[in-house]
Amino acid sequence: MANIGWDEFEIGAMLRTFNGAIEDITGTLQEDRNYSPNSSFTASVADWRIEKPVFNKDYCIDCQFCWVYCPDISIVSRDKKMIGVDMDHCKGCGICVEVCPTNPKSLLMFPEKADEETEIANWPAKEDKEK
Amino acid sequence: MSEMKKIKNLKEFSTSADRFEGANLLCPGCAHSIIVREVLNATNDDLILSASTGCLEVCTAVYPYTSWDASWIHIGFENGSTAVAGAEAMYNALKRKGRLKQPDRNPKFVSFAGDGASYDIGFQWISGCMERGHNIMHIVLDNEVYANTGGQRSSSTPIGSSATTAPAGRVSYGEKKNKKDMVAIMASHNIPYSAQVAPNKWKDMVKKIQHGMAVEGPVFINAVSPCTTEWKFDPKDTMMLTDLATDSLVFPLYEIIDGCELNITYRPKNVLPVEEYLAAQGRFKHLFKDEYKHLIGEWQKRIDANWEYLNRREEARV
Ligand SMILES: Cc1ncc(C[n+]2csc(CCOP(=O)(O)OP(=O)(O)O)c2C)c(N)n1
Ligand code: SF4
Ligand code: SF4
Ligand code: SF4
Ligand SMILES: [Mg+2]
Numbered sequence: 001m002a003n004i005g006w007d008e009f010e011i012g013a014m015l016r017t018f019n020g021a022i023e024d025i026t027g028t029l030q031e032d033r034n035y036s037p038n039s040s041f042t043a044s045v046a047d048w049r050i051e052k053p054v055f056n057k058d059y060c061i062d063c064q065f066c067w068v069y070c071p072d073i074s075i076v077s078r079d080k081k082m083i084g085v086d087m088d089h090c091k092g093c094g095i096c097v098e099v100c101p102t103n104p105k106s107l108l109m110f111p112e113k114a115d116e117e118t119e120i121a122n123w124p125a126k127e128d129k130e131k
Numbered sequence: 132m133s134e135m136k137k138i139k140n141l142k143e144f145s146t147s148a149d150r151f152e153g154a155n156l157l158c159p160g161c162a163h164s165i166i167v168r169e170v171l172n173a174t175n176d177d178l179i180l181s182a183s184t185g186c187l188e189v190c191t192a193v194y195p196y197t198s199w200d201a202s203w204i205h206i207g208f209e210n211g212s213t214a215v216a217g218a219e220a221m222y223n224a225l226k227r228k229g230r231l232k233q234p235d236r237n238p239k240f241v242s243f244a245g246d247g248a249s250y251d252i253g254f255q256w257i258s259g260c261m262e263r264g265h266n267i268m269h270i271v272l273d274n275e276v277y278a279n280t281g282g283q284r285s286s287s288t289p290i291g292s293s294a295t296t297a298p299a300g301r302v303s304y305g306e307k308k309n310k311k312d313m314v315a316i317m318a319s320h321n322i323p324y325s326a327q328v329a330p331n332k333w334k335d336m337v338k339k340i341q342h343g344m345a346v347e348g349p350v351f352i353n354a355v356s357p358c359t360t361e362w363k364f365d366p367k368d369t370m371m372l373t374d375l376a377t378d379s380l381v382f383p384l385y386e387i388i389d390g391c392e393l394n395i396t397y398r399p400k401n402v403l404p405v406e407e408y409l410a411a412q413g414r415f416k417h418l419f420k421d422e423y424k425h426l427i428g429e430w431q432k433r434i435d436a437n438w439e440y441l442n443r444r445e446e447a448r449v
Binding site for chain 1: 141143145149150155157159175191200366367371
């Protein structure tokens, strides 16, 4: 083998998350980022779900519990308001529904095939607090 | 030094632009990513990250994808800590020589690793980093088992937990040894900051991460990470499990400053019986059989004693 220096070895693999550089990443929201095809943001795990969360904004108090505890960065909050679920990245775990404090809940799980508008129209009523 | 990100409340926190992405391959309901998000979102500074082999690494770097929007490196199982320590040393050398293009940026060096990678296999590497005084933070995603290879016991696995290499059955109640006290061991290196955190207490987490990033020198963080697959509970219950962990004092939240000054940072209003924590997980199911029931009482005694110990240390400021 030729006598080569440490900095001439081939590196394992390097992936670039973005096309080009982003100077201020924490000041750039996902919709404004130019993701490269190597970012998992461009992939989908929607087919993992058996059930999906449906969001009913009528009851939401924007507490952001769902945002902070969603493991899959799938609760979209902008300007301190919860605005919806990212269905490409949601795995249907149901954590957001469990942590939602409103009565009735502002997020509920339904079968993947359920129609969102129908479910929102038939949203359960307020539950009596006695458990 | 760069300015600390201001996070007064959860609404403010929710304006963070995540640097960790979805469509990673962690199980639905995995707490690893909840912890990672809270850590990364605690700062606006540049990040230089590593992950040791384990669920987090394997599931967020599946070629040709990466789930990281920051410099991130993986080498092996044992050396995630030394990977960022090396980067930190190089950064300091370049800074000294005036060769940094943007010397005013203040990057943070963070190593993520599982309990297997930290308590066992990367132990001497981490100890070396702490002893040499690198300006890095090592964070353990503590799910008390080698989750990524199918649930072998580690030295973080607690007594009575059923693991594939310490299975419960007719002749055994599972793991026989108690969990290693890693926070105390790391604090004994006289590092400026070590702490235990939990993702349900996001504010306590953010405060500790920010404190750890602000101090000069090595920082050790142990984060409880309930694992739906190995602890055997429903993915929707990850946060409920974390609440049980902190409120039963099985995972008390505290910090140790300069290796000695211990502060308890969370005191549950209603302390829950340890039994409730155990009963919520399949890995402890056999403890509720007649022949092993006595272990639940022993668990409670051990947790009570540990709480008493932490309180005494806090009081004595040692
Ligand atoms: C030196 C070495 N030994 C063993 C393995 C196999 N291995 C890969 S991941 C893993 C388990 C990781 O457990 P832990 O560090 O607790 O992380 P977790 O997956 O639980 O998050 C093991 C044993 C390896 N990759 N390298
Ligand atoms: S179901 Fe799980 S992954 Fe989907 S939005 Fe809710 S918390 Fe996130
Ligand atoms: S947890 Fe419920 S109330 Fe709170 S922001 Fe989410 S949907 Fe709205
Ligand atoms: S096995 Fe456990 S730690 Fe690993 S991805 Fe699944 S839930 Fe997370
Ligand atoms: Mg583990």
